[in-house]
Amino acid sequence: MIRSFLLLVCAVLAGWAPAVGAQQRPAAVSTPAAPEYRLGSGDVVRINVYQNPDLSLETRITEAGLVSYPLLGSIRIGGLSVTQAERLIADGLRNGNFVKQPQVTLVVAQIRGNQVSVLGQVNRPGRYPLEVAGMRLTDVLAMAGGVAQGGAESVVVSGVRDGRTLRQEIDLPALFAPGGGERNLVLLDGDTVWVDRQPLVYIYGEVQRPGPLRIEREMTVMQALAAGGGPTQRGTHKGIRVHRKAADGQVQVIEPQMDARVHDGDVVYVRESLF
Structure with missing residues (x-):
């Protein structure tokens, strides 16, 4: 009786063991393979067949995507991946009874097609x-x-x-x-x-560092004036003028707010203070 009970317990535990092990094993994470390069016209390829040096060839793919290969003639490999081109050549050698088990390697020596x-x-x-x-x-x-x-x-x-x-x-x-x-x-x-x-704004007049300035992202008139060192002792923030070319090519003179954004090609003029 006791022996039968122990045998039953061992059988149950043995049945549970694979399930427990399966729960502890981490799930495999599949990583998507990177897409292969597609051969293009102008590419220079080097083709080798293992233990068949007479079938080694370095050639350029024509504009039609063709290469002339020994025993097979003209074959189209343009647009194929390297793996597909290797398989195409191997199948041609095998089906033509030229090589029983061809092992073909194709290397792109120069990329000119893409x-x-x-x-x-x-x-x-x-x-x-x-x-x-x-x-x-x-x-x-x-x-x-x-x-x-x-x-x-x-x-x-x-x-x-x-x-x-x-x-x-x-x-x-x-x-x-x-x-x-x-x-x-x-x-x-x-x-x-x-x-x-880079977009530029031009600042001149009574400013410390007149000249072209790089327009930073969302740059305002005040920021452009600060990048130019600010007004001189004779300059003033009042009456600043911006000369801006419109879509029709005409230049518009704008009296902007200090928080207005500057545009590429704007010319900012800082006037002299009257007092």
């Missing part, structure tokens, strides 16, 4: 390759050395999406605000990134 242009106020303007799929605006700006000292805080990205012309202005500081990552645009082949010069 590039973007970065122009304007950056430290290293030029054309840069999209080395992997899914490269974003900040990745390409980093390759170009970042925004130069005289560059603006916003950039313009132009290109084509789904057959339609794209022109999008992106505020760079907003990319690093909470939720700003969604505005970090994914760049495609042929896109152009333009970084304009």
Whole structure:
């Protein structure tokens, strides 16, 4: 009787053990794989087949996306990922009874097919390759050395999406605000990134440091005057004038409030005090 009870307890405990262990094992976290680079026309690729040196080849992908490969002739690999291109060549060698178990390796030696242009106020303007799929605006700006000292805080990205012309202005500081990552645009082949010069306001008259000043974010007339060192002993805050070019090209003369914001190209004139 006692022996039967002990055997029953052991059986129950043995049945519980896997369940307990399963509860203690942490759940596996799946990380999404990064998208592969797509081969493009102009790319230089190096193809090797294990233990078949006669099938090694370094060639450039044509404008039609083709390469001429030994035994297989012209094959289209443009638009494929590296893995897909390797599989295509291996299947061709196997199905043609050229190699029984081909082990194909394809390496992109030079990227010429997928590039973007970065122009304007950056430290290293030029054309840069999209080395992997899914490269974003900040990745390409980093390759170009970042925004130069005289560059603006916003950039313009132009290109084509789904057959339609794209022109999008992106505020760079907003990319690093909470939720700003969604505005970090994914760049495609042929896109152009333009970084304009920093916006300037010009201040002259009875001011300590006349000349051009960088417009900081939401800068007011009072802040611009302070950046210029303030009025001289003969200057006055009263009667400040702002010369601003309108959309039709005409220059307007405005007598603004001190908390009014200045615009790019504004000319602020500080008058001399009459007393």
